[in-house]
Amino acid sequence: MSESFKALVLNQEGENFNREIKSIDKTFLKHGDVLVKVDYSGLNFKDALILKNGARLVKEFPHIPGIDFSGTVEESQNDKFKAGDEIILTGWRVGEIFYGGYSQYAKVNGDFLVKKPKSLTSKQTMILGTAGLTALSCAFTTKTAREELLLGEKVENVIVTGASGGVGSIAVMILNKLGCNVTAVTGKESNKEYLKSIGAKNIVNTSELMKDSRPLDKGLWDGAVDTVGGQVLANVLAQTKETGIVAACGNAADIKLNTTVMPFIIRGVKLWGINSVNTSTKRREFLWNESAKLINFDLLSQSIKEISLEGLLDIYPKMLKGETSGRYIVDLNK
Template identity: 40%
Template sequence: MFKALVITKPETGYRCDLTELDEAQLPASGDVTVRVAYSTLNYKDGLAITGKSPVVRSFPMVPGIDFAGSVTQSDHPKWKVGDRVLLNGFGVGETHWGGLAQMARVKGDWLVALPEMLSERDAMAVGTAGYTAMLCVMALQRHWLEAGVAPGSGEVLVTGANGGVGSVAISLLAGLGHTVVASTGRPQEADYLKSLGAATVIDRSELSAPGKPLQKERWIGVVDSVGSHTLANACASTRYGGAVAACGLAQGMDLPASVAPFILRGVTLYGVDSVMAPMARREAAWETLAKTLNRTRLAAITTEIGLAEAIASASDILAGRVRGRLVVDVNC
């Protein structure tokens, strides 16, 4: 028997409960069984647990879009018992049972070998949010390399700065020598954001309202996890030849923007998907994270909770009351 969060949709309504399951109940479609050490609570997990958005596609469902642990059984040629692995995305926690449980059975093709320099807890302190931030930074780096843009040659904007993606993006970009401007709805967190490497902190209200289609040039790059008017304004104020990496929709799925920045300033908008990203890109992102991420800053953005606390914390993350990353010790 093992503990798990389970989402059901009975006639009385949508609910998520902490319960016990038998290993025989794990999905038959997986070929690798993993004893989970740590998972995380991401924005998408918050939506799944609360039912605020139709993230979950089948019931019952164990939520949790990522996890780290050790292989206990494998019918996959790549993995053997004792291998340390992690998983992000691939519909886990949405269409396939996920990581907010002490056991998981998944397809071996979805797993990434946990880099030697990372513990299971550190990997989940990074989690899908940090891995997504790394994919965004990698997209900007490829663009800057081609354009000949050097670190320190201009400001880089990070929106949703207090969230998981934003916090890790600030640390990564500052570590690479860039001047980071953090946009947040919690200006009282300015000292925290500066401790991660932000040079300047601005209020999100400067970007969140409808704006002009073309604005004063400011950013050489943007990491945006907010969407809607914030993303539109970020594009409108990106410098000639700059780039924007978009990965989230906290403000909304819409993009009330103009084509002006793209055809008059040559701005490039990169859509960053972490769920179905190719394995080679995933492995490169995790290897880079293991080598470059500042562990002190990682600790500063991380709060650990137990599995039972994840249900209540889901509402907090949707309400913007969570700073940085929530690591879930599934065995606590």
């Protein structure tokens, strides 16, 4: 490996928080037993929060953020991996308490890594990244848990909130591919055509789900994927039909949830929390393998923005203001 390489380093001294693209060497990388040459990383909502001020998730500085990455093993002290293996990393608090993927080389615990399926390229795995893995988890929960695990009726009508975001847009695509009628909820009128092009049948403006929710509303959805939380989630719960499943993974609008027990005790609605950070390796391998069948990468790639480490610094504040759409991937060789 080259002696020095580029990484985005966060630092905090007293009140001063700064982000700098620095030249470092591998002695800087202090965690883990597998050294990876990173191809791509992603920009997720959590990354944006960490880039702003560490989001109380980062405990020690200096720190290298980036909660997901793909690349090739360069050196390994872990029995499961050898030089040349192509890998994917998402979650496990990498980029939070461990150094992450906004670096041309990353060193991590090999137990966190998944071997890249042959059916995907390294770039495609980060086109999906944490957002894609979360969307896959939500979509399988919404559709398959009800139909197969709980032996319920077919899941036909589903709603996805925050639909033009990273998780939302991929969930729209997967649920459409799984045969559902997808209603996409977005605050951006300008994204209507894009959402239809990736598989949404109907579009609802977020403002319609910001109203005060009734304990039970007209039942419209067999399933839901919520990335937004707050009032939107409360309305989705009230509009979910008998035995429907609502997969809740996000809080882009609010961490609070003001609801009643009525959807749960009258309609048997299930609120199913999704946390992709600690998902088991077995489940990750299943989801990554399924992704190649469910994702139309030609279509998805059209909405992907490739940026450099430098570009990240311009984009993350926009993501925090809800001004971005789709997924941003970071090319570490740019």
